[in-house]
Amino acid sequence: MFQQALNWINGQHRQSGEGLGPGSSGDQVWHIRPPDLCQEKSGLFLHVWGPEGYWHIVDGETHELLQMTGQPVTLADLVQRRPEWGVQREMIAKVLRKVTQGLAHTAPPTETQIENVSLNLTQACNLHCATCYLSDRERSPQKLDADAVIYFLEKLGSRLSRAASISLLGGEPFLNPEGVLAMAEWAQRRRLSCNVSTNGTVPLGNVIPQIRRAGLRVQVSLDGAAARTNDAIRGVGSYERALNTAQALIAGKIHTTLCMVACRENLAELGDYLRLARRIGASEARILPLKRLGNAEQNRLEPAPQLAILQGIAAELAHDPSLETLLQSDLYAIMRNLVRDSSRRGSCGSGTQTLLVQPDGGIFPCANSTWAEGQLGTVKDAPESVVAKGAQWGAGISIDKLSHPCYACVVKRWCLAGCPGETQQREGALRNRHWNCADLKESILFMMWQNSAAETVKETGRTRL
Numbered sequence: 001m002f003q004q005a006l007n008w009i010n011g012q013h014r015q016s017g018e019g020l021g022p023g024s025s026g027d028q029v030w031h032i033r034p035p036d037l038c039q040e041k042s043g044l045f046l047h048v049w050g051p052e053g054y055w056h057i058v059d060g061e062t063h064e065l066l067q068m069t070g071q072p073v074t075l076a077d078l079v080q081r082r083p084e085w086g087v088q089r090e091m092i093a094k095v096l097r098k099v100t101q102g103l104a105h106t107a108p109p110t111e112t113q114i115e116n117v118s119l120n121l122t123q124a125c126n127l128h129c130a131t132c133y134l135s136d137r138e139r140s141p142q143k144l145d146a147d148a149v150i151y152f153l154e155k156l157g158s159r160l161s162r163a164a165s166i167s168l169l170g171g172e173p174f175l176n177p178e179g180v181l182a183m184a185e186w187a188q189r190r191r192l193s194c195n196v197s198t199n200g201t202v203p204l205g206n207v208i209p210q211i212r213r214a215g216l217r218v219q220v221s222l223d224g225a226a227a228r229t230n231d232a233i234r235g236v237g238s239y240e241r242a243l244n245t246a247q248a249l250i251a252g253k254i255h256t257t258l259c260m261v262a263c264r265e266n267l268a269e270l271g272d273y274l275r276l277a278r279r280i281g282a283s284e285a286r287i288l289p290l291k292r293l294g295n296a297e298q299n300r301l302e303p304a305p306q307l308a309i310l311q312g313i314a315a316e317l318a319h320d321p322s323l324e325t326l327l328q329s330d331l332y333a334i335m336r337n338l339v340r341d342s343s344r345r346g347s348c349g350s351g352t353q354t355l356l357v358q359p360d361g362g363i364f365p366c367a368n369s370t371w372a373e374g375q376l377g378t379v380k381d382a383p384e385s386v387v388a389k390g391a392q393w394g395a396g397i398s399i400d401k402l403s404h405p406c407y408a409c410v411v412k413r414w415c416l417a418g419c420p421g422e423t424q425q426r427e428g429a430l431r432n433r434h435w436n437c438a439d440l441k442e443s444i445l446f447m448m449w450q451n452s453a454a455e456t457v458k459e460t461g462r463t464r465l
């Protein structure tokens with residue numbers, strides 16, 4: 001039984017299996033802090049340790065073992081209490097060592113690198129989507145000067161991770177096609193991955209071969225599986241035009257993603273959306289939760305609960321597991337990967353791992369933190385100064401500050417207070433709990449169960465948890 005628990009724990013996490021070493025002598029004292037949260041489902045137990053950012057799901061016997069190690073005990077004590085465990089001493093020691101290691105894993109380095117740079121190629125747009133996180137007053141025809149941005153990014157040197165991604169956003173980026181191509185070609189020279197999000201209604205014409213040559217990945221936004229649903233949000237005729245663009249990109253052998261922002265209006269179409277993406281040959285389908293920002297907030301659009309999105313996708317996958325190949329960077333995949341790691345992160349990375357450049361060259365911590373007080377500098381400034389201000393910003397949103405309202409939350413290492421930019425814009429304070437706190441917490445716990453379900457089901461032969 002303890003062998004099975006060890007297999008599960010290894011399967012539930014990415015960094016697993018290594019360095020367990022031999023068992024321990026009967027004299028070693030084991031003392032493992034009880035978990036901060038314990039949930040039971042069908043005889044299995046989810047344990048979560050908040051500050052350590054560690055969790056696992058184990059069977060009832062291992063749960064009992066960990067209750068006993070809440071007080072200092074030796075293996076000999078344990079076997080005295082449960083003589084039938086005598087033959088499993090080695091395995092018990094391995095389980096306890098594994099949990100101890102999980103709880104003790106080291107904090108990430110304080111010196112972080114920039115992992116993503118978002119660029120608003122322009123804030124002008126030919127559409128006026130009800131969901132848009134931009135407000136009308138932010139729309140401006142100014143175009144990003146790609147040369148100035150490239151000069152700044154080059155100066156960042158090793159502060160820019162070699163695995164960084166460059167995201168081209170807007171407004172509508174293809175209202176500045178020269179900028180899109182210049183940035184994509186630079187990223188290609190630097191071997192960085194580069195993606196662009198487009199509404200798919202600006203004709204791409206002869207740009208498609210250049211997009212392919214530059215290795216640019218394209219996301220086409222489509223907010224529904226049905227034309228009626230999408231067009232109610234993104235404007236009449238936008239469904240057909242966007243779908244045609246997506247198909248032209250796919251025919252041009254470009255990595256193409258269909259992206260839907262999930263709200264109450266399109267929540268019922270999750271399955272149809274995944275099947276639409278598969279039917280047209282898209283590389284990915286990306287379903288993201290709506291943020292209450294800009295026009296979306298002004299229009300009082302109701303976000304779909306994250307838990308409902310995840311449950312909806314999980315139900316589709318249970319029905320047709322082959323759809324999972326489409327899910328690489330959507331909410332489901334992000335959350336699945338997030339909980340696979342035990343986490344010691346102190347913030348979402350805004351300002352420390354991400355930057356956003358506006359068309360006028362202004363640099364901000366991330367795409368959702370673009371108000372004047374948050375500005376870190378401009379592309380003309382010395383990178384050290386921008387990075388130093390980013391670090392200050394990151395410290396300001398850290399959940400490890402005792403004064404942060406999320407400090408004592410059991411899932412804080414994975415939630416990281418939600419999106420602080422959204423919190424600031426909605427509530428006028430960066431360090432509040434997220435407006436969607438309860439849903440975020442439930443979603444994380446759901447994904448922990450969901451993540452281990454495959455392992456557990458495999459081992460126990462159960463059909464579901």
Ligand SMILES: C[S@@+](CC[C@H](N)C(=O)[O-])C[C@H]1O[C@@H](n2cnc3c(N)ncnc32)[C@H](O)[C@@H]1O
Pocket residue numbers: 125131132133134169170171172173197198199219220221259260261288289290291292293296
């Ligand atoms: C702001 S758009 C800019 C690029 C382009 N105009 C487009 O629509 O793809 C970038 C992405 O953010 C998504 N988006 C817009 N408003 C959002 C919101 N309030 N919450 C979450 N995502 C949003 C869009 O659907 C799109 O996929």
Ligand code: SF4
Pocket residue numbers: 125126127128129131132133134170171172199
């Ligand atoms: S979501 Fe994109 S297409 Fe729609 S208004 Fe905003 S920037 Fe324009």
Ligand code: SF4
Pocket residue numbers: 405406409410411412415416417418433434436437438440441
């Ligand atoms: S927003 Fe809520 S769930 Fe997220 S870290 Fe804060 S208290 Fe926890």
